[in-house]
Amino acid sequence: MxxxxxxxxxxxxxxxxxxxxxxxxxxxxxxxxxxxxxxxxxxxxxxxxxxxxxxxxxxxxxxxxxxxxxxxxxxxxxxxxxxxxxxxxxxxxxxxxxxxxxxxxxxRVGEDLVPPAPRNAWTTRTTLSLTGEGKMVDCDVAATGFDIGEGPCKAATMLMEAMNMAAPAGHAVAASVTDIHFYPVAPTAAPKAPRIQDATLEVRQVSRVVINGNGRVTECEGVEFSRDIPEQMDACTLVETTRFQRSPGAAELTATMVVTVYSRKRTVS
CATH class of the missing domain: 3.30.2420.10 (TonB)
Structure with a gap:
């Protein structure tokens, strides 16, 4: 024992x-x-x-x-x-x-950078102020129909980094304005998104987006492009992880997203 x-x-x-x-x-x-x-x-x-x-x-x-x-x-x-x-x-x-x-x-599903997007019409405008070297010094977000918070500043900064790399020699972006318009109708029925008159249009893309009842984007395709753009500036790349408000049991929603990026450049001495 x-x-x-x-x-x-x-x-x-x-x-x-x-x-x-x-x-x-x-x-x-x-x-x-x-x-x-x-x-x-x-x-x-x-x-x-x-x-x-x-x-x-x-x-x-x-x-x-x-x-x-x-x-x-x-x-x-x-x-x-x-x-x-x-x-x-x-x-x-x-x-x-x-x-x-x-x-x-x-x-657990990770916390979203921004709250769920509404399924009705909304717009956001993100304005970046930059130094002559293209470094961000300020970011302002204004929205209508969507309490989006400050999350878009990160995405807008990434877009500006891509634009600065392609800026003409002797110039740098002094300010950037990124507008996003969401319309809960197909592109053929969507109104024309207004344009900013005192800035240079860098990118304009219109996309057809399909959203299911759980608020997830199941389809996205660009239907109008202002020019060839890098992948990180593609609207479908931006929207693929966006979460919309849930509507369980609802039919799929076909919507339109218009993304426009403007810049104001200044000469670098």
């Missing part, structure tokens, strides 16, 4: 498996979020039991507490089995052994 007691004590003191990469949550990236879960705005916690082989690889993964989403449960195990590696458990003599490991992974 004493030998059995000693054996149990030694077994309890043996090392447990530990993730070689640290916290397993760090193995997951935004690209791992299942499309269907994003579409339905599903999130939750998945608790899994892993069997770790003596080699340190995950031999099996079983969900013991579901998130309520089949796609999130399945993706949790898929990512862990593909990427996780462990320092295996060891017995009292230091030999690698098979053991189990419990892990909880939390899935």
């Amino acid at each position: 004493p030998s059995l007691f000693v054996s149990l004590m030694l077994a309890a003191a043996a090392s447990q498996p530990t993730p070689a990469q640290g916290d397993l949550q760090g193995l997951f990236t935004p690209d791992d979020y299942p499309a269907i879960a994003l579409e339905n705005e599903e999130g939750g916690r998945v608790r899994v039991r892993l069997v770790i082989a003596p080699s340190g690889f995950v031999e099996s993964c079983k969900v013991i507490e579901s998130s309520g989403s089949t796609s999130l449960d399945e993706q949790t195990c898929a990512v862990i089995r593909a990427r996780a590696q462990f320092s295996p458990a060891k017995d009292a003599k230091g030999r690698p052994i098979k053991d189990t490991y419990l892990q909880t992974i939390t899935w």
